[in-house]
Amino acid sequence: MDQAIPSSIQASVDNHPRAEKRHYSEVKKKKMTKQVEIKYTQLFIDNEFVDAVSGRKFPTLNPVNGNVIAEISEGDKADVDKAVNAAKQAFDRNSKWRQMDPYIRGQLMHKLADLITRDLNYIAALETLDNGKTYANAVEDIKASIACLRYYAGWCDKIQGSTIPTGDTNITLTRKEPVGVVGQIIPWNYPFMMAIWKWGPALTTGCTLVLKPAEQTPLSALYGAALTKEAGFPAGVINVIPGYGPTAGAAIAEHSEIQKVAFTGSTEVGHIIMAAAAKSNLKRVSLELGGKSPLVIFDDVDVKKAAEIAHDAIFSNHGQNCCAGSRTFVHSKIYDEFVKHAKQLALAKKVGDPFDSKTDQGPQIDQEMLDKIMDLINSGKKQGAVVETGGNRAGNTGYFVQPTVFSNVTDDMRIAKEEIFGPVQSILKFNTMAEVIERANRTNYGLASGVITKDINKALEFAQAVEAGSVWVNCYDAIAPQTPFGGFKQSGIGRDLGEESLKEYLEIKTISIKITKEN
Ligand code: NAI
Ligand code: MG
Numbered sequence: 108m109d110q111a112i113p114s115s116i117q118a119s120v121d122n123h124p125r126a127e128k129r130h131y132s133e134v135k136k137k138k139m140t141k142q143v144e145i146k147y148t149q150l151f152i153d154n155e156f157v158d159a160v161s162g163r164k165f166p167t168l169n170p171v172n173g174n175v176i177a178e179i180s181e182g183d184k185a186d187v188d189k190a191v192n193a194a195k196q197a198f199d200r201n202s203k204w205r206q207m208d209p210y211i212r213g214q215l216m217h218k219l220a221d222l223i224t225r226d227l228n229y230i231a232a233l234e235t236l237d238n239g240k241t242y243a244n245a246v247e248d249i250k251a252s253i254a255c256l257r258y259y260a261g262w263c264d265k266i267q268g269s270t271i272p273t274g275d276t277n278i279t280l281t282r283k284e285p286v287g288v289v290g291q292i293i294p295w296n297y298p299f300m301m302a303i304w305k306w307g308p309a310l311t312t313g314c315t316l317v318l319k320p321a322e323q324t325p326l327s328a329l330y331g332a333a334l335t336k337e338a339g340f341p342a343g344v345i346n347v348i349p350g351y352g353p354t355a356g357a358a359i360a361e362h363s364e365i366q367k368v369a370f371t372g373s374t375e376v377g378h379i380i381m382a383a384a385a386k387s388n389l390k391r392v393s394l395e396l397g398g399k400s401p402l403v404i405f406d407d408v409d410v411k412k413a414a415e416i417a418h419d420a421i422f423s424n425h426g427q428n429c430c431a432g433s434r435t436f437v438h439s440k441i442y443d444e445f446v447k448h449a450k451q452l453a454l455a456k457k458v459g460d461p462f463d464s465k466t467d468q469g470p471q472i473d474q475e476m477l478d479k480i481m482d483l484i485n486s487g488k489k490q491g492a493v494v495e496t497g498g499n500r501a502g503n504t505g506y507f508v509q510p511t512v513f514s515n516v517t518d519d520m521r522i523a524k525e526e527i528f529g530p531v532q533s534i535l536k537f538n539t540m541a542e543v544i545e546r547a548n549r550t551n552y553g554l555a556s557g558v559i560t561k562d563i564n565k566a567l568e569f570a571q572a573v574e575a576g577s578v579w580v581n582c583y584d585a586i587a588p589q590t591p592f593g594g595f596k597q598s599g600i601g602r603d604l605g606e607e608s609l610k611e612y613l614e615i616k617t618i619s620i621k622i623t624k625e626n
Pocket of ligand 1: 292293294295296319320321322350351352353354355356357360371372373374376377379380395396397428429476479526527528
């Protein structure tokens with residue numbers, strides 16, 4: 108096998124360690140403008156940008172004002188078929204990708220991380236334009252994506268099987284092999300980061316992939332696709348098909364030559380994906396779905412600090428966060444004081460232009476989400492929760508919502524049961540550990556949770572009892588590339604991130620070799 112590192116990759120290796128650090132400091136100095144050039148609007152198949160077979164296009168909108176940013180080629184079944192064919196060829200056992208030394212595969216991933224670092228400002232601007240998140244938050248997302256990619260780059264040559272004792276007459280060993288062509292369907296709340304969370308483990312394990320970005324936010328994944336070509340990934344390894352869920356998304360979920368589908372999005376569509384996998388070829392399924400995550404605050408805490416953690420837990424990314432701490436349970440002894448702080452924090456939040464460095468919160472993603480959030484806010488008002496602040500749409504253009512705090516929320520209210528996916532905090536009151544555990548777990552969701560207390564026993568009792576894939580103690584959203592992330596119950600199946608996610612992309616092959624003794 109050819110061990111030589113291609114010269115383009117070697118140059119990037121020479122620039123390590125951590126080339127991106129240099130660029131990060133430049134990010135702060137540069138003033139970001141709204142003039143973002145859109146470079147790629149077509150489907151990315153077999154390392155080329157091409158029109159959809161149908162010739163159709165769909166608009167991607169600026170959530171600040173609802174204006175069209177660009178017309179994007181609209182992928183459908185015929186395009187998914189083309190992409191799967193390319194991915195299949197790239198996965199052929201004699202292909203460049205399959206023959207590649209895993210170390211080189213890792214270097215290709217590092218090279219991609221280098222290119223993302225080079226273009227960090229641009230990708231962050233593209234993300235802010237298409238998604239509406241603040242530019243500072245977009246920069247954080249891209250940095251986290253780079254870290255994720257580098258984490259997975261390191262795994263390529265460390266995916267080991269084992270030898271298993273089966274007596275002296277046999278040697279039995281296992282090989283971990285890539286599952287094959289994988290389909291990946293992602294949402295709009297962290298468009299670039301979700302793509303990288305999915306690409307990382309797929310590329311590390313040696314799979315080839317077809318990714319469908321959300322119809323609301325196709326731009327950054329298409330740019331990322333161009334970078335994979337520049338980095339030197341062989342044609343067909345990475346394919347990106349923008350389009351709608353029931354067409355392009357369904358074609359992926361139903362495809363008989365896709366061996367695994369990874370999905371992040373609504374629980375409702377999670378059911379559809381799993382049914383499609385069952386009806387087609389029993390492809391492996393991993394799902395990262397919604398949540399109604401409890402954050403429990405005991406009465407022994409610094410109330411102001413706890414309110415800050417709880418505020419960020421729900422308001423980060425405008426509440427458009429699958430693991431948002433969307434049920435804030437506060438002990439009755441500190442409830443009133445906590446609500447006062449929560450209100451102040453929400454009042455201080457500046458809503459507006461996401462490119463303005465003073466803005467804390469930009470628009471929600473689209474009209475549909477704005478309507479859903481307003482419907483839930485109105486249900487809270489009708490069902491008797493108290494609006495401490497907010498409670499209305501902000502302005503008349505775009506999809507802005509006032510940061511909203513509800514107190515006196517009870518478990519039966521819709522705002523305590525349904526995923527709002529917006530900047531809306533629901534504060535509930537509790538008295539005892541047993542009560543709050545039972546109430547925290549009384550949901551079909553189980554993605555994340557948090558507990559704030561100085562008492563280690565309380566923290567551990569809650570951490571053991573809560574039915575959730577993540578438990579954050581005296582913090583929230585403590586997610587790193589190496590920490591497995593996913594849900595209990597209807598919040599999902601399988602895990603993103605960490606070593607755990609590799610399992611989603613690997614098959615185990617057992618090889619048993621008989622030893623014939625020579626006498
Ligand atoms: P969604 O689940 O409809 O969309 C997520 C992705 O799935 C998109 O790429 C979409 O095109 C695709 N999709 C939709 N229908 C499909 C189908 N039939 N087959 C295959 N793919 C399909 O989520 P949506 O409509 O954007 O948001 C609805 C709710 O879902 C939100 O209000 C929120 O509660 C939740 N959500 C959760 C997310 C998470 O991170 N877990 C992310 C986005 C939304
Ligand atoms: Mg939908």
